[in-house]
Ligand SMILES: [Zn+2]
């Protein structure tokens with residue numbers, strides 16, 4: 001073996017004990033019923049999914065074009081505990097775009113260690129799965145017209161290299177940013193509304209935590225806390 005063979009550092013042994021490499025404690029209890037199954041090009045990596053994606057997108061950014069050698073990327077967003085890598089999880093390649101290194105630092109790109117198919121972008125809580133790997137995609141049945149994995153929009157369309165003539169909203173930047181048509185303008189309003197709600201929820205939670213911390217400091221439950 002040549003000495004300069006890139007190593008596949010995987011110092012994070014805890015990786016294989018949590019989703020998507022192992023079932024979460026919750027799913028161990030409630031059960032994981034595979035709704036979809038999938039595999040990489042060589043079949044070494046197999047996975048199952050127990051939920052419909054939260055959203056799906058076509059991304060025309062330059063990074064996706066470089067990484068996939070394709071005009072654009074199709075990705076579906078799932079909570080990590082809805083995805084379970086069944087086989088091949090000990091022979092994966094990880095790439096941190098931030099560090100420009102093959103290392104397991106979230107977020108990172110995850111691909112098969114044998115055939116190099118990109119499986120997903122693994123984030124802290126969510127995974128961006130490549131739906132093209134799912135069994136039965138494009139066939140009749142629940143995945144006809146891509147089923148729930150159908151992309152809801154195009155993003156980074158400003159760097160599009162292969163124009164797509166469909167009825168999906170198109171954004172120049174990420175979803176909600178720089179709407180390029182009327183449908184995208186409508187969707188941008190929804191995104192803004194949801195972001196505001198999320199922001200308010202976050203603020204509320206922070207305030208509650210602050211109050212709890214104060215209470216604990218003062219010995220808890222004092223009457224003038226009301
Ligand atoms: Zn493979």
Ligand SMILES: [Zn+2]
Pocket residue numbers: 059060061062063064065073156
């Ligand atoms: Zn992209």
